Amino acid sequence: MSAPAQNHLLPYARRDDFHVGRATEFTGKKRFFYRCLEMLPGLASWITLIGVVLLSIYVPFVAAYFVIAFALFWVLKTAFLSYHLRYNWKRLRHHMSLDWTKMVSRFKYNHIHHVVILPFYKEPASVIGHSLEALSKVNYDLKKIIVVLAGEERAGEHTQIVSQQMQEIYSAKFGHFLVSVHPKDIPGEMAGKGSNAAFAAEKVRTEILDPNNLSYEETLVSIFDIDTVLYPDYFNCLVWHFFTAENPLKSSFQPVPIFNNNIWEAPAISRVVAMSSTFWEMVQQERPERMATFSSHSVSFQALYEVGYWQTNMVSEDSRIFWNLLVANNGKYNVIPMSYPVSMDANAAPKLWQTIVQIYKQHRRWTYGVENLCYILYHFSQNKNIPLKQRIIVSLQQAEGYWSLVTNPIMLFILGWAPIFLGGQQFHQTVLSYNLPFVVRDLLILAMFGLVISSVISLTLIPSRPEKASRFRYFVMAIQWIMVPATMIFFSAIPGLDAQTRLMLGKYMGFWVTPKSR
Amino acid sequence: MQPQITPLALWQRKTIFWSLLLAFVVSLPIFIFYATGYRYDFFAEVPIITATGGMYISADAEDIAIYINEKEVTNVRVFRQASYIQGLMPQLQRVHVQAPSLHTWVKELLVQPHIVTETEAFNMPLISQIRPVTEFSNALGASVIFATTTSQQVFSKATTSALYVLATSSATSTLLVNSEFPKLKTAFAEKIAADLTRENFIKNINKPNFTFATTTGTSTLVEIATTTKSRDDLRLYEKVGDIYVENLASEKNTPHYFCSTEPLPEFLQSEVVQAENAIMIEDGLLENDVVDLPKKCRTEIKIDRQNKTVIDFNFFPGNSNLILLQLEDGIYVVEIDDRSWQNAQRLYAGDDLDMLVSGGRILVREKEFMFEVLTAIPVN
Numbered sequence: 072m073s074a075p076a077q078n079h080l081l082p083y084a085r086r087d088d089f090h091v092g093r094a095t096e097f098t099g100k101k102r103f104f105y106r107c108l109e110m111l112p113g114l115a116s117w118i119t120l121i122g123v124v125l126l127s128i129y130v131p132f133v134a135a136y137f138v139i140a141f142a143l144f145w146v147l148k149t150a151f152l153s154y155h156l157r158y159n160w161k162r163l164r165h166h167m168s169l170d171w172t173k174m175v176s177r178f179k180y181n182h183i184h185h186v187v188i189l190p191f192y193k194e195p196a197s198v199i200g201h202s203l204e205a206l207s208k209v210n211y212d213l214k215k216i217i218v219v220l221a222g223e224e225r226a227g228e229h230t231q232i233v234s235q236q237m238q239e240i241y242s243a244k245f246g247h248f249l250v251s252v253h254p255k256d257i258p259g260e261m262a263g264k265g266s267n268a269a270f271a272a273e274k275v276r277t278e279i280l281d282p283n284n285l286s287y288e289e290t291l292v293s294i295f296d297i298d299t300v301l302y303p304d305y306f307n308c309l310v311w312h313f314f315t316a317e318n319p320l321k322s323s324f325q326p327v328p329i330f331n332n333n334i335w336e337a338p339a340i341s342r343v344v345a346m347s348s349t350f351w352e353m354v355q356q357e358r359p360e361r362m363a364t365f366s367s368h369s370v371s372f373q374a375l376y377e378v379g380y381w382q383t384n385m386v387s388e389d390s391r392i393f394w395n396l397l398v399a400n401n402g403k404y405n406v407i408p409m410s411y412p413v414s415m416d417a418n419a420a421p422k423l424w425q426t427i428v429q430i431y432k433q434h435r436r437w438t439y440g441v442e443n444l445c446y447i448l449y450h451f452s453q454n455k456n457i458p459l460k461q462r463i464i465v466s467l468q469q470a471e472g473y474w475s476l477v478t479n480p481i482m483l484f485i486l487g488w489a490p491i492f493l494g495g496q497q498f499h500q501t502v503l504s505y506n507l508p509f510v511v512r513d514l515l516i517l518a519m520f521g522l523v524i525s526s527v528i529s530l531t532l533i534p535s536r537p538e539k540a541s542r543f544r545y546f547v548m549a550i551q552w553i554m555v556p557a558t559m560i561f562f563s564a565i566p567g568l569d570a571q572t573r574l575m576l577g578k579y580m581g582f583w584v585t586p587k588s589r
Numbered sequence: 590m591q592p593q594i595t596p597l598a599l600w601q602r603k604t605i606f607w608s609l610l611l612a613f614v615v616s617l618p619i620f621i622f623y624a625t626g627y628r629y630d631f632f633a634e635v636p637i638i639t640a641t642g643g644m645y646i647s648a649d650a651e652d653i654a655i656y657i658n659e660k661e662v663t664n665v666r667v668f669r670q671a672s673y674i675q676g677l678m679p680q681l682q683r684v685h686v687q688a689p690s691l692h693t694w695v696k697e698l699l700v701q702p703h704i705v706t707e708t709e710a711f712n713m714p715l716i717s718q719i720r721p722v723t724e725f726s727n728a729l730g731a732s733v734i735f736a737t738t739t740s741q742q743v744f745s746k747a748t749t750s751a752l753y754v755l756a757t758s759s760a761t762s763t764l765l766v767n768s769e770f771p772k773l774k775t776a777f778a779e780k781i782a783a784d785l786t787r788e789n790f791i792k793n794i795n796k797p798n799f800t801f802a803t804t805t806g807t808s809t810l811v812e813i814a815t816t817t818k819s820r821d822d823l824r825l826y827e828k829v830g831d832i833y834v835e836n837l838a839s840e841k842n843t844p845h846y847f848c849s850t851e852p853l854p855e856f857l858q859s860e861v862v863q864a865e866n867a868i869m870i871e872d873g874l875l876e877n878d879v880v881d882l883p884k885k886c887r888t889e890i891k892i893d894r895q896n897k898t899v900i901d902f903n904f905f906p907g908n909s910n911l912i913l914l915q916l917e918d919g920i921y922v923v924e925i926d927d928r929s930w931q932n933a934q935r936l937y938a939g940d941d942l943d944m945l946v947s948g949g950r951i952l953v954r955e956k957e958f959m960f961e962v963l964t965a966i967p968v969n
Contacts, residue, residue, distance in 0.1 A: 136621055147613050151609055154605055358602065410596075502625060506626070510623070
């Protein structure tokens with residue numbers, strides 16, 4: 072299949088560097104500049120962490136004041152985020168209780184078609200079947216839904232067998248059921264979800280949309296991770312948001328990913344990490360100006376086509392597509408939070424240590440999204456049509472996000488004690504040295520009240536208890552949140568630092584597929 | 590139809606943000622002032638902010654009560670085996686540390702603003718606690734004590750929680766031999782032999798030798814320590830009947846009681862050997878300046894022997910601030926820390942004792958009766 076012609080692309084998207092993945096794709100000054108950008112996040116994080124240690128040794132009083140200020144900041148930040156979380160929880164529950172069929176009845180939406188792209192690799196048929204089964208039961212005219220089961224050639228026979236199996240069961244239920252097999256070893260591509268999805272999108276365009284004269288502007292593409300299980304009103308909710316959006320063709324639509332498909336089987340540590348990710352997305356839903364698309368999301372086919380689909384040469388394509396769209400549309404593109412859930416899998420391997428390794432690797436891949444910061448900063452320096460204020464604000468917001476993700480938990484739970492241990496005898500004799508652990512501890516306990524909110528909310532988001540699970544598990548699920556300080560360090564800060572350090576050193580990561588099993 | 594709940598409005602988010610920012614700006618100085626020791630006196634006639642200090646008291650005893658200037662302290666931050674008291678006025682503070690059935694430890698310590706005064710309290714049992722080491726034990730493992738004058742004397746001034754029986758007969762055929770007894774007996778014999786050898790050596794070197802006719806002045810030989818005991822970086826020795834503790838550690842590792850940030854008493858001024866290092870105290874939160882207090886350290890501290898003759902001395906097992914003094918009327922535990930008086934608590938009374946510190950235990954022989962003196966009341 073040949074690459075799409077360039078004339079459908081937005082003017083900025085026609086640039087050679089529009090789909091840049093890493094510095095090595097450039098030469099000369101641009102390469103140097105992009106390489107500096109790649110080093111920036113890692114350097115900032117390492118300088119911060121080492122700086123706190125040096126402050127603790129050489130100016131422990133200043134370090135102690137900084138630690139107190141930081142702990143206080145953390146308490147207030149927790150309160151701020153908890154407020155957003157609680158608000159979104161109310162909105163999410165309300166949205167789940169609404170009759171969206173009735174809500175969209177005021178619109179004429181029969182002309183809208185939905186392309187559902189389900190990229191998969193070696194996931195078992197049970198996982199794929201579960202997702203397709205839920206898709207076949209949505210409250211929507213299934214004839215308007217085009218399912219694209221996007222497998223990988225490198226998965227071998229598995230792709231053929233599973234695709235055939237699913238086609239036999241589900242093809243008659245939907246308007247179209249397309250199987251695409253992404254060829255392996257295409258030059259310039261990285262093996263991963265982005266390249267698979269882009270291949271599938273082009274295939275659906277040439278084989279279904281164009282032959283059936285379906286308008287790109289009236290076709291919504293939903294790209295779902297293969298473990299995504301839809302709630303019945305997803306498409307009605309999506310259509311409602313599409314029709315009520317100020318500029319629907321310049322918007323992406325982001326549901327809330329709740330990692331609860333297998334929540335009763337997953338170990339406590341996995342549940343905490345998974346639910347924390349959900350909570351972060353819920354918080355972001357209430358401050359959409361900071362949002363980028365994440366994991367499963369929806370977007371018009373026209374918007375995708377105008378930027379040449381997902382990037383095929385990098386890891387975190389789910390967020391990158393938003394930044395592609397933002398810079399190509401000169402800053403006039405946004406994410407609309409749907410506050411409606413989709414269910415996905417929490418990490419669960421047969422053994423606990425395997426689960427822990429999986430969580431670490433998955434979060435390292437997610438936090439490798441820091442490569443997007445380089446992309447943003449680079450194109451913000453190139454595309455002067457984006458308002459300067461927007462460029463500055465977005466850059467600072469994204470930079471702060473990646474910096475705080477890595478540094479905050481380590482500073483708070485580990486380096487907060489550094490002045491006490493590194494401050495020397497002179498500092499040790501002071502009231503400040505003795506009071507520091509108490510003040511910080513008390514502030515952190517105060518911040519932990521945010522976890523109570525998390526605990527309550529999490530219990531309302533889990534599916535019904537299976538018969539084999541005891542009621543005691545509810546109690547465990549309530550108190551599992553005390554693990555948050557540890558999970559923040561080991562599954563957020565350290566993988567984040569790992570990812571940033573790799574990018575800083577030019578040890579680029581590939582796409583690691585999280586194993587799914589049920 | 591619209592969803593009834595709309596997204597969080599920007600004005601709401603801004604209001605929360607600015608409110609929390611205001612809370613941060615207002616409360617940060619309060620937290621920092623509090624952490625550095627500033628306290629606001631709400632009950633004073635003229636409300637005033639005072640720079641206070643703190644006290645860190647280590648104490649091994651359980652269930653201790655701490656009194657500062659005769660008032661019990663209740664707002665104590667407890668570490669493991671230590672208490673941290675904050676918000677103390679910068680002045681001389683009289684500290685009592687007491688616990689049921691234990692000696693009370695009392696000391697006057699100077700509290701300085703922004704500084705934590707460290708001290709170690711100790712509380713020995715009021716009634717001596719011993720564990721008899723007898724030659725025989727019965728089948729149940731109880732020590733067999735023969736009713737002698739000495740054993741009666743010992744139990745008139747000490748108590749034990751160890752299992753023992755008083756033997757009415759001297760027959761030993763049904764009893765088991767306690768292997769600890771001969772070892773201890775040998776250890777005491779070796780100690781006494783060593784003491785005698787040392788005394789003879791000192792006598793010999795004190796005998797008049799050939800001297801030049803012009804030699805004048807007192808001999809320094811008598812000032813040579815008759816015995817010296819070392820542990821870690823501390824040296825304990827006798828000099829002209831007095832006991833001294835010398836610090837051999839580097840400045841960094843010098844125990845806190847060798848140093849003071851206050852002017853030392855006149856009689857100690859000559860012993861000040863280093864004053865160059867200074868404690869930097871952030872005292873500038875209100876005045877925005879920094880005060881340097883000179884830290885003065887000595888190399889040796891004289892132990893208060895209460896005008897009694899020292900028979901023997903040793904380090905207290907497992908504690909670098911305490912020493913054991915065997916005086917003419919018993920064995921005492923005395924602290925080295927000489928900021929105000931040195932607390933001395935009698936561990937065991939007696940005038941015919943031999944003391945031995947071995948394997949972290951304090952062992953005593955009173956005539957033919959041997960026992961271990963315990964420094965805490967055993968918990969049953």
